[in-house]
Amino acid sequence: MRKSIETALIEGKSFLKDKGIQSWSLDGELLLCHILSISRVQLFTHPKNEILKEDERKYKELIYKRSKNVPTQYLINKQEFMALPFFVDENVLIPRPDTENLVETVLGLIDKEKDVHILDMCTGSGCIAVSLAYYLPNSKITAVDISDSALKVAKHNARLNNVDGQIFFIKSNLFERLPKTLKEKIDIIVSNPPYIPTKDMEDLMREVRDYEPNQALDGGEDGLRFYHPIINDCMEYLRPGGVLAFEIGYNQAEPVENLLKDYGFSNIEIKKDLAGFDRVIFGINELK
Secondary structure, three states, X not given: OOOEHHHHHHHHHHHHHHOOOOOHHHHHHHHHHHHHOOOHHHHHHOOOOEOOHHHHHHHHHHHHHHHOOOOHHHHHOXXXXXXXXXXXXXXXXXXXXXXXXXXXXXXXXXXXOOOEEEEEEOOOOOHHHHHHHHHOOOEEEEEEEOOHHHHHHHHHHHHHOOOOOOEEEEEOOOOOOOXXXXXXXXXXXXXXXXXXXXXXXXXXXXXXXXXXXXXXXXXOOOOOOOHHHXXXXXXXXXXXXXXXXXXXXXXXXXXXXXXXXXXXXXXXXXXXXXXXXXXXXXXXXXXX
């Protein structure tokens, strides 16, 4: 006998709740929506509809994986960011609302009618590069990452959002393989580098610690391992008066601000996230 949507949903949610998954209700709904290819509204407007045995099996399989703390976003290969759809898998960090603060800050610095060249360093899923390209149709963006697997995902997301013609992807360890033709041509460099101190990695939520890519999280002993070379090497590529903008950890504003000052950046500003934590810092390149 086939189960109804309602029954399958009750069983799935109950299993997740018993396993201590905090978002058990939402996750149960999202996973069933994914299997049935329907909206959450349809779950509740058609609760008596029966589901196929094969769909029930697939749903149970996803529920079991979620009970082991596999992130829902990886199970459904989907995450929304800046009101845009993104494909995600275990090769990239899951885009977070914190990073939307960085994108919104950059958008606020740009005249949307003007041509602008942006460099996204450590692009990962491409969420920053793709969002900026989408909301800045006159922009040209260079997106850099060291991971082939991450770049594959980022390119897919550029196509998914119809901005692949605006973005040039480069595999590089930071600035090592950037074309020399880009020297002093970049208007804004934006980066969400790994910034979790190594000693704090074990304290992350299990979903993050056990399943998201370590190399996209671990920022070294003090969490600043990548800020130093990015700030140092960006000087070759950032035009005079250009902007360097970072996402930062909640307690990293002061050391990153000091680094920016040491390299001649001025008009440094720090932006807080919705929780009131320092989350974004940017400065203007005045040295040439």
